[in-house]
Amino acid sequence: MSKYIILGVVLVGLAAAPLTGDTYLMRMATLACMYAVMAASWNLIGGLTGYPSFGTAAFFGLGAYTSGILATLGVALPVSIAAAGVVAFVVAAIIGFILLRLKGHYFAIATLACVELLREIANSATDLTGGGMGLNIPRNADLGIFAEASLFFFAMWGLLALTAVVCLVVERSKIGFALSCIRQAEGAAEMIGINSTLYKTLAFALSGVFVAMAGGVYASWVHYIEPGDVFDILLTIKPVVMALIGGVGSSVGAIVGAIVYIAAEEVIWRNYLDFSSGIIGLTVVGLVLFLPHGLGSLHLRLRGKAVTP
Amino acid sequence: MSMLELHGVSRSFGGLAAVDNVTTTFEPGRIVGLIGPNGAGKTTLVNLITGVIPLSSGKVSFNGQSLNRIKPYHAAHLGMARTFQIVQPFNQMDVVDNVAAALLFSQGGHSPASARAAALPIIERVGLTPSAHKSAAALTLAMRKRLELAKAIAIRPKIVFLDEVNAGLNSAEIDQASRLIRELADEGITIVLIEHLMKVVMSICSRVIVLQQGRLIADGSPQDIARDPAVIEAYLGKKYLDKRHGQ
Numbered sequence: 001m002s003k004y005i006i007l008g009v010v011l012v013g014l015a016a017a018p019l020t021g022d023t024y025l026m027r028m029a030t031l032a033c034m035y036a037v038m039a040a041s042w043n044l045i046g047g048l049t050g051y052p053s054f055g056t057a058a059f060f061g062l063g064a065y066t067s068g069i070l071a072t073l074g075v076a077l078p079v080s081i082a083a084a085g086v087v088a089f090v091v092a093a094i095i096g097f098i099l100l101r102l103k104g105h106y107f108a109i110a111t112l113a114c115v116e117l118l119r120e121i122a123n124s125a126t127d128l129t130g131g132g133m134g135l136n137i138p139r140n141a142d143l144g145i146f147a148e149a150s151l152f153f154f155a156m157w158g159l160l161a162l163t164a165v166v167c168l169v170v171e172r173s174k175i176g177f178a179l180s181c182i183r184q185a186e187g188a189a190e191m192i193g194i195n196s197t198l199y200k201t202l203a204f205a206l207s208g209v210f211v212a213m214a215g216g217v218y219a220s221w222v223h224y225i226e227p228g229d230v231f232d233i234l235l236t237i238k239p240v241v242m243a244l245i246g247g248v249g250s251s252v253g254a255i256v257g258a259i260v261y262i263a264a265e266e267v268i269w270r271n272y273l274d275f276s277s278g279i280i281g282l283t284v285v286g287l288v289l290f291l292p293h294g295l296g297s298l299h300l301r302l303r304g305k306a307v308t309p
Numbered sequence: 310m311s312m313l314e315l316h317g318v319s320r321s322f323g324g325l326a327a328v329d330n331v332t333t334t335f336e337p338g339r340i341v342g343l344i345g346p347n348g349a350g351k352t353t354l355v356n357l358i359t360g361v362i363p364l365s366s367g368k369v370s371f372n373g374q375s376l377n378r379i380k381p382y383h384a385a386h387l388g389m390a391r392t393f394q395i396v397q398p399f400n401q402m403d404v405v406d407n408v409a410a411a412l413l414f415s416q417g418g419h420s421p422a423s424a425r426a427a428a429l430p431i432i433e434r435v436g437l438t439p440s441a442h443k444s445a446a447a448l449t450l451a452m453r454k455r456l457e458l459a460k461a462i463a464i465r466p467k468i469v470f471l472d473e474v475n476a477g478l479n480s481a482e483i484d485q486a487s488r489l490i491r492e493l494a495d496e497g498i499t500i501v502l503i504e505h506l507m508k509v510v511m512s513i514c515s516r517v518i519v520l521q522q523g524r525l526i527a528d529g530s531p532q533d534i535a536r537d538p539a540v541i542e543a544y545l546g547k548k549y550l551d552k553r554h555g556q
Contacts, residue, residue: 193385
């Protein structure tokens with residue numbers, strides 16, 4: 001029950017950002033929503049199903065380019081973002097069907113290769129994507145700085161709300177039950193009648209959809225994308241770290257982890273310009289060592305209780 | 310009519326024939342012992358029938374339907390259950406959820422909640438009610454074996470392969486398990502019992518088949534099997550047999 005309260009508080013708290021009228025704060029809140037979408041999505045395949053995907057950046061870039069190319073053709077923003085989600089679902093289902101027979105490190109490396117593959121395709125298909133020169137995405141209209149910041153903030157925020165609801169429904173449903181069985185003992189799961197290929201592929205495809213939609217919103221938000229930016233490997237790594245911070249296996253944990261990470265990164269970066277990456281790295285190492293089940297297990301650790309994952 | 314028919318079933322790993330040209334049939338409601346020395350191919354044969362690994366050659370049919378390209382989840386939907394020699398419970402779930410999962414994904418249905426309710430009588434039947442809400446990781450080996458049985462029962466099987474369900478149990482626990490296995494057979498479920506404990510095999514099986522180096526070397530009543538020279542040779546060696554005949 002408490003996780004619904006935490007999620008409610010987080011969503012309402014984020015939605016208060018525009019009330020401050022501070023565009024810097026809104027930019028941070030938009031970024032926090034974007035990463036929260038990606039961390040919660042990663043949790044579906046990496047946390048719930050136990051397949052450590054490093055393909056998040058592939059779907060982010062795929063979504064950014066799908067939506068960006070459609071926008072240059074004059075397609076409206078909501079349609080282009082929905083299209084990014086549909087394309088990512090299909091591509092993720094195909095990639096997942098092929099790669100989900102690999103496990104552990106092998107699966108991680110294969111998904112990482114997908115990021116490189118899509119980046120090279122985006123680099124080479126100059127006619128479509130602009131290649132290394134990047135792609136300019138036209139503004140819908142000149143709204144003014146604050147109205148535009150609000151538009152993209154609420155687009156990301158709405159996407160986060162949608163992602164959170166879908167993740168929570170999946171966790172509680174028959175699908176989540178099946179994924180949990182697959183994570184714990186895949187052979188035994190098959191033996192009681194679970195079509196593991198189907199459920200794993202579905203989880204992977206769903207984990208791609210919202211990431212791609214976030215990429216679509218991002219492309220319109222920053223008006224210019226290039227392969228190195230939207231297929232950046234950090235877009236793969238950060239959501240994993242965020243989910244680890246929140247506690248692997250819980251979508252609300254992943255969302256909280258994303259917000260904590262973005263806030264910490266910003267504070268550390270502003271105060272320790274020279275050594276910010278080092279401090280973030282040390283913080284992550286400390287968390288994994290002393291709080292391996294994430295912030296979600298903090299109250300158990302403080303009361304000295306045993307933590308079961 | 311036989312329920313499960315194997316015809317020339319073979320599987321080799323590289324040059325090694327793990328299961329070699331096995332032809333046999335299984336009838337409904339009987340307890341069949343599947344015995345053989347370590348490495349004889351007993352577990353591999355079960356893996357071939359339930360689709361865990363594909364056949365190299367041969368034919369498997371179940372109630373007249375060919376199972377040659379079957380996947381394990383499909384075998385479960387057709388009514389084939391198995392337990393694992395090395396138990397594989399869902400360790401992070403409690404006993405109820407373990408059995409509920411088996412019910413939910415073999416029978417269809419959409420609600421984990423109603424599957425949990427339906428799991429309770431099955432848990433009662435295998436005697437795990439006092440531990441129903443314990444995590445599977447917290448169970449003793451004997452209890453985990455019973456949990457494997459409960460999951461097998463939950464898929465409402467027509468045939469169950471029990472891979473050494475009695476290994477590591479004490480004699481009271483074995484008696485309990487044997488009673489339950491007999492009950493299941495009385496309900497018309499075919500039981501294929503992979504077992505090293507000859508006491509169990511001799512007391513509850515009506516038929517025993519013996520594998521050695523992947524080949525089926527004997528098939529008959531437990532009494533006949535115990536006297537069969539090929540079986541004695543497989544277990545105790547040719548020297549033992551020569552010595553006994555010399556006396």
